[in-house]
Amino acid sequence: MSKKKIKADSTIGLTLKTMVISPIALAYLVYSIFQSQIQSFDSISTSLLLIDSGIVTALQLLLFTKSAKKVSLTMLGILQYISPTISLIGGVFLYHEVLTNAHFIAFVFIWCALAVYTISSITKWRQEQMKNEINMEA
Incomplete structure (x- = not known):
């Protein structure tokens, strides 16, 4: 079913997608940290940039889903x-x-x-x- 035909608000759709994928992403992140495969958390500025990139991506997805209906x-x-x-x-x-x-x-x-x-x-x-x-x- 296309996003255009779903009557739910785009915020709800994005929230549901995030709820489904977050535990998997978090488990992988924890696993990678313990395997010493991630060194990006060594500096605060890099960590903040990574967090901000997630916010920017979520905002872009939210705007896309709102505009896709129009x-x-x-x-x-x-x-x-x-x-x-x-x-x-x-x-x-x-x-x-x-x-x-x-x-x-x-x-x-x-x-x-x-x-x-x-x-x-x-x-x-x-x-x-x-x-x-x-x-x-x-």
Whole structure:
């Protein structure tokens, strides 16, 4: 079931998700500390940054779930491709990551498919608008 169809408030949904995943994350964190695999708690500033990153992530999720109910599913689906695209562009141009031929071809195919879908949706929408105008004139 999509988030768009659930009538519960997004705050409740985020709270439930957090309640489910928190014990697992906490158990892993405790395990890692005892295995000396985590050294990020050595400094207070790093610990505060880690805590703040959790707050920022939760805020972003909360805003996303609230806005997802106000946007069409088509637009929401297209918007889901923007973040990975920005990450890809940032990785290639800012961090000089290697963009293999396979990655590039997959990227092109994905955006070509999105272009075809978008053009199809716009054409269908225009046809419906023209039908509505003709029906109103008659």
